[in-house]
Amino acid sequence: MDQNSLPPIHTTARDDAVLKALVRFVMQEALEPGQKLPTERILSDRLKVSRNTVREALTRWEGLGLVERRQGSGTYLKAAVSPDMLHLPLTLAGGNDFTSLMQTLEIRRALEAEAAALCAERASPADIAEIERKLDIMEQAFRTLDGMSSEEDWEFHQAIYRVSGNPLFEQIIAAMHELFHRFWEHPLGVRDFGHASFPYHRTIYECIAARDPRGARAEALKLIATVEDDLKRGAAKLKLSDLR
Amino acid sequence: MDQNSLPPIHTTARDDAVLKALVRFVMQEALEPGQKLPTERILSDRLKVSRNTVREALTRWEGLGLVERRQGSGTYLKAAVSPDMLHLPLTLAGGNDFTSLMQTLEIRRALEAEAAALCAERASPADIAEIERKLDIMEQAFRTLDGMSSEEDWEFHQAIYRVSGNPLFEQIIAAMHELFHRFWEHPLGVRDFGHASFPYHRTIYECIAARDPRGARAEALKLIATVEDDLKRGAAKLKLSDLR
DNA sequence: AGTGGTCCAATGGTCCAACCAATTTCTGCA
DNA sequence: TGCAGAAATTGGTTGGACCATTGGACCACT
Known part of the structure; x- marks a missing residue:
């Protein structure tokens, strides 16, 4: 029984x-x-x-x-409440070391890829136009500042999460973003951090505009991969300076 | 100033x-x-x-x-504590209706695919043996009970999360599992719920054993897709019975 | 009119002492 | 020895008190 x-x-x-x-x-x-x-x-x-x-x-x-x-x-x-709220308390061991950042990135890779795919499936023409607008702003900032602007970059990704039609993506990533905020901006002293990820923003957008979920997923994976590489480069650099 | x-x-x-x-x-x-x-x-x-x-x-x-x-x-x-813990309080609006379950599944799909891929990259021979053991137990239960056993199924997936090397996967999914566990067991009155997902457990395992991250990711996506189909079937059924 | 100072009521933060309710442990009888 | 009931332990709740901070009211002076 x-x-x-x-x-x-x-x-x-x-x-x-x-x-x-x-x-x-x-x-x-x-x-x-x-x-x-x-x-x-x-x-x-x-x-x-x-x-x-x-x-x-x-x-x-x-x-x-x-x-x-x-x-x-x-x-x-501080936030909207509803009768049927779900509380998902997550406590992550480990602080701001390399391993923690890497693990966070793996979560982000998972969600980013899925969100991009869903976005490609569900985006309305208006949604696509909105994402393109955010992309333009980001690329503009990249050219004038000669580097990634985390603010505009973040807005672009947020737009994708929103259009995915599943608010959970945005909420989870936003919570993580807030936690690691400082480190997603100037992580580990790599100066041109995020530089390599730049072109993939446009390829992701193109896949979304072409309603190609698989392509969007693949491009998103590539984007995060470049960020991971940057992170590893930064970690290697730190290790070198430790030896001095 | x-x-x-x-x-x-x-x-x-x-x-x-x-x-x-x-x-x-x-x-x-x-x-x-x-x-x-x-x-x-x-x-x-x-x-x-x-x-x-x-x-x-x-x-x-x-x-x-x-x-x-x-x-x-x-x-x-109830959990290990460390001096530098990061708390990620997530409060998600939405309850136990069809939409919420679907959104939860999309998150699970994202994490499951990534965890399977990481698992295929990092599993040691001992890890692979452990996963195979869980798979055998699950298949055994499937045959004797003539249907999916959520307990053994859950253990199999947990093993994959653990071997992925990133504790965040297990934590996030476990929190969601706890929230929805009643519905992940007897969802929407579909009697053979999860039946269709059965074969993919073995294909995922085979990709992991073969160190094939891409394949593991693809098979995991297929598995969740079958669960989503079951959920949609259940929703359609409910809608019909509403008309009576 | 504006600037700074003082006072005071409202509000969250802390403390205390007691009692209630669930659980565990001990005791003494059969 | 076995086990039912008493006693101790422990988290849950109560009511009342005082402290620390805040923000507005009031006032004196410029």
């Missing part, structure tokens, strides 16, 4: 109940990111639970980046 | 300090996942902070899946 499907009842779920009530409240009041939530004392009073319980619930939301608490000011909504 | 070079100062950080002390403790004692942490009362006493503060710190860790609290028993470590 499969008794594993039986016991998911938690008679006590005080703080969870608080969060559920908060979701209801936020939706009812149509609160948007940036707006202020009721104070802890008011919540504690209205929900008939102790203020500590309210605090534990809010602490969880704060940990999930849903909310920001400012002492003396209040608690502010 | 560049006033951006004046970053906000952060004076107080009680609960953060508690977490840092806890990291130090865990490493010093070489605690491994599954082992018990000191009780809240002891921590509160030793660290000279209130039990509430300890609780808030532990609540954060619990939210990150680092720790599990069992009332009446204790607080247990």
Whole structure:
């Protein structure tokens, strides 16, 4: 008998109940990111639970980046909430060393390739025009600055994620991007970092415009490969300087 | 003037300090996942902070899946901790409807393909033998039960993630698997769900054994494609029954 | 009108002491 | 020896208190 499907009842779920009530409240009041939530004392009073319980619930939301608490000011909504949210807490061991960056890149390669393929399948003419616009801006910045501009580059990739039609791509990559933000900009002291990846932006775009998922996937893989090479070059350089 | 070079100062950080002390403790004692942490009362006493503060710190860790609290028993470590951990809190809107499952599958397709390719590149002979063992068990279960066994199937895929050499794959997929696990087992009432995906498990293994990353990637894509087809069939079925 | 200073109420952060609820451990009887 | 019930342990909750920071109100002076 499969008794594993039986016991998911938690008679006590005080703080969870608080969060559920908060979701209801936020939706009812149509609160948007940036707006202020009721104070802890008011919540504690209205929900008939102790203020500590309210605090534990809010602490969880704060940990999930849903909310920001400012002492003396209040608690502010930081992201949109919906009744059926999925929380995917990821804790990555290891910091900013070469290995961690490499592992992150492998994840990005996986998602980037898939997003490009989906994008090639689903992009509307308007979407394609939008991506081309971002591409033009990026290429312009590349020429004037004589190098990759991480800002415009990022916008180009974001556009692809968005057009892929699956918001999860953008969310996952955005979270990683925020984490490694500093290192994706000036990683390991390689001066012309990302230079080699430049031409593949256009080839990816062309595959998308031609509705060629396989091609888009392949070009995306090539792009990340060049970034990985840059990273390895940077690591080798560091190793050399360690010997001095 | 560049006033951006004046970053906000952060004076107080009680609960953060508690977490840092806890990291130090865990490493010093070489605690491994599954082992018990000191009780809240002891921590509160030793660290000279209130039990509430300890609780808030532990609540954060619990939210990150680092720790599990069992009332009446204790607080247990659930994952390895290191001083430089990076937390990636993802909150995804969307629930258990068809669209969400489909989007999840697209993420899984991306990661599965990449993991299979990496696995084909890096697997040692021992790794390959281990994967073959899991494959045999799965095929055995398939024949005796006349259908996919999600447990053994999951073990097979987990082995691939592990051999890929990048722990992020396993972590991300495991988190998603935990979220959707009810639906990955009995999705949408399709009785022979996953049946069609069966042969591709062996073809993936063969590509890995042959050190063929491209082939492994392609076979993994095919496998997920069959699952997507099953899902679409299930959705169509539901739509029909809605009309009655 | 603007600048700086002071005060004060609101709000999140911390603390304490107690009790509740689930779990584990111990005890004593059969 | 076996096991049911008591006792200790441990996380969960409560209510109340005080501290630290914030932001607005008010005021004096320029």
